[in-house]
Amino acid sequence: MHGLRPVTLCLLLLLHGALIFMVNAGITSSFVRKEAKSIDMPFSSDVFSHPPGYNAPQQVHITQGDHVGRAVIVSWVTQNEPGSSTVVYWAEKTPNQKHRATAGKVTTYKYYNYTSGFIHHCNIKNLEFDTKYHYEVGISTRRRRRFWFMTPPAVGPDVPYTFGLMGDLGQTYDSNVTLTHYEMNPVKGQAVLFVGDLSYADHYPFHDNSRWDSWGRFAERSTAYQPWIWTAGNHELDYEPTIGETKPFKPFLHRYRVPFRASGSTEPLWYSIKRASAYVIVLSSYSAYGMYTPQYQWLLEEFPKVNRSETPWLIVLMHSPWYNSNSYHFMEGETMRVMFEPWFVHYKVDLVFAGHVHAYERSERISNIAYNIVNGECTPVKDQSAPVYITIGDGGNIEGLANNMTEPQPKYSAYREASFGHATLEIKNRTHAYYSWHRNSDGYAVRADSVMFFNRYWHPKDDSSSRA
Numbered sequence: 001m002h003g004l005r006p007v008t009l010c011l012l013l014l015l016h017g018a019l020i021f022m023v024n025a026g027i028t029s030s031f032v033r034k035e036a037k038s039i040d041m042p043f044s045s046d047v048f049s050h051p052p053g054y055n056a057p058q059q060v061h062i063t064q065g066d067h068v069g070r071a072v073i074v075s076w077v078t079q080n081e082p083g084s085s086t087v088v089y090w091a092e093k094t095p096n097q098k099h100r101a102t103a104g105k106v107t108t109y110k111y112y113n114y115t116s117g118f119i120h121h122c123n124i125k126n127l128e129f130d131t132k133y134h135y136e137v138g139i140s141t142r143r144r145r146r147f148w149f150m151t152p153p154a155v156g157p158d159v160p161y162t163f164g165l166m167g168d169l170g171q172t173y174d175s176n177v178t179l180t181h182y183e184m185n186p187v188k189g190q191a192v193l194f195v196g197d198l199s200y201a202d203h204y205p206f207h208d209n210s211r212w213d214s215w216g217r218f219a220e221r222s223t224a225y226q227p228w229i230w231t232a233g234n235h236e237l238d239y240e241p242t243i244g245e246t247k248p249f250k251p252f253l254h255r256y257r258v259p260f261r262a263s264g265s266t267e268p269l270w271y272s273i274k275r276a277s278a279y280v281i282v283l284s285s286y287s288a289y290g291m292y293t294p295q296y297q298w299l300l301e302e303f304p305k306v307n308r309s310e311t312p313w314l315i316v317l318m319h320s321p322w323y324n325s326n327s328y329h330f331m332e333g334e335t336m337r338v339m340f341e342p343w344f345v346h347y348k349v350d351l352v353f354a355g356h357v358h359a360y361e362r363s364e365r366i367s368n369i370a371y372n373i374v375n376g377e378c379t380p381v382k383d384q385s386a387p388v389y390i391t392i393g394d395g396g397n398i399e400g401l402a403n404n405m406t407e408p409q410p411k412y413s414a415y416r417e418a419s420f421g422h423a424t425l426e427i428k429n430r431t432h433a434y435y436s437w438h439r440n441s442d443g444y445a446v447r448a449d450s451v452m453f454f455n456r457y458w459h460p461k462d463d464s465s466s467r468a
Helices: 006-024 173-184 210-223 250-255 294-305 334-346
Strands: 058-064 072-078 086-091 099-102 118-124 132-137 145-150 161-166 191-194 271-275 278-282 313-317 351-354 360-367 388-392 413-417 421-427 432-439 449-454
Touching: 058 145, 058 210, 072 132, 086 118, 099 118, 118 132, 161 173, 161 388, 173 210, 173 421, 210 250, 294 334, 334 360, 360 432, 360 449, 388 421
Parallel strands: 161 191, 278 313, 313 351, 351 388
Antiparallel strands: 058 072, 072 118, 086 099, 086 132, 132 145, 161 421, 271 278, 360 388, 360 413, 421 432, 432 449
16 A cells, blocks of 8 residues: 555545445345235135135145155145045056045134134145155045145255245235245245244134135145145234134134144144255244243254254244344244243254244344343354244235334344245255245346355354354
8 A cells, every 4th residue: 555645545444444344244135115005815816716616625735744754634625515525646657546545524613703614634644755646635526626746855864855935924915926926936945834824814803714715725826736834823823802712723723734743742833844854843932832831841852853864954933033133023032032042052953934024034143042131141142053043924914014124233134124025945965055035026036135054963164144
């Protein structure tokens, strides 16, 4: 810098410092979504259409039916009468070898002045890995409907697999864009990790349960063809004692089944599955989780069962985020964080996905486990044994976006934006997974935020957005 004037030198040093600060700081996206109120699609929309014919099966959806991916729970509703509870299925490679499985007890439920249709759940077992199956429901009538799904590859440490990620979906025009973008994304998800809040029926007078039916028909175009791994959110509670409804989660638990017993859980609101090279743990933000509660005791015993040599990627789903710099639902997950965060760090959880906040945010790898009520150390710090926390409650629901972010952006926040969208997680092998978030306002292939994650067990290198 020989020959530079002192003022020029000082200016360059200041600019250099500013650049360092900018590189090390998190990003609050400069993208500004056009302000528009989220509006429900009318019931006359084609996405809500009933399948043709009397009592035709509708709201078809599948999820994993065992712990390792060799079973599928097929669920559907017949509106007028029970009809057939049998599923006919066959591997595409052997179309002449058809099999039958029959659902257990067909259920119905009442909610205030609503009575559900007839809800069927059938667990198809002993499937082959990495195989395309076709299946039919409604086989006793001419109204049978046919769908297909792919089973995952056998569980293994270097098995590639791609998950889609969504939350807080609802049934607005924005919800439809989110689901369409996920379907059209060139990176094809093979299963969806859904972090809660499905239909938003409780947003309407008397928790209008007909909106559970319309949501099921809306989502069927995806849920009938690939498993959605369900997490319960606050809008699944449907607890409303003023109208006599005092059983939490009643509609959700009747309609959506999960393989909770396969992982030793006593309740369907928390459970685990293995899928390809991932071990996925689902927690319930709205069930008791204090010491000695069933959820606490289950998770205490669950973490030691995870074999990272078999399933390197340890992923946790919940609804209420622990780290969130949006004023919307700020710190609502704090008590669960205090209970469980030390376990997440000790067992080196890779990624935690949550919803609830209707915006997008990705954290650095951070923890706040040093804090206790007397030591005063209450600031989150970078911790390479900790997960990345991702809030993806941006599906497009009727309540709209959460766009009131706290300022300044906290150091633990790597990227945040008030937009609707979805994400994909491409597990490459035991060491690397490529993650990308796609906002609805862009084209199908555009990545608004992306990062390569390094596995905490097999490749615990610094994968943070900044290296401060």
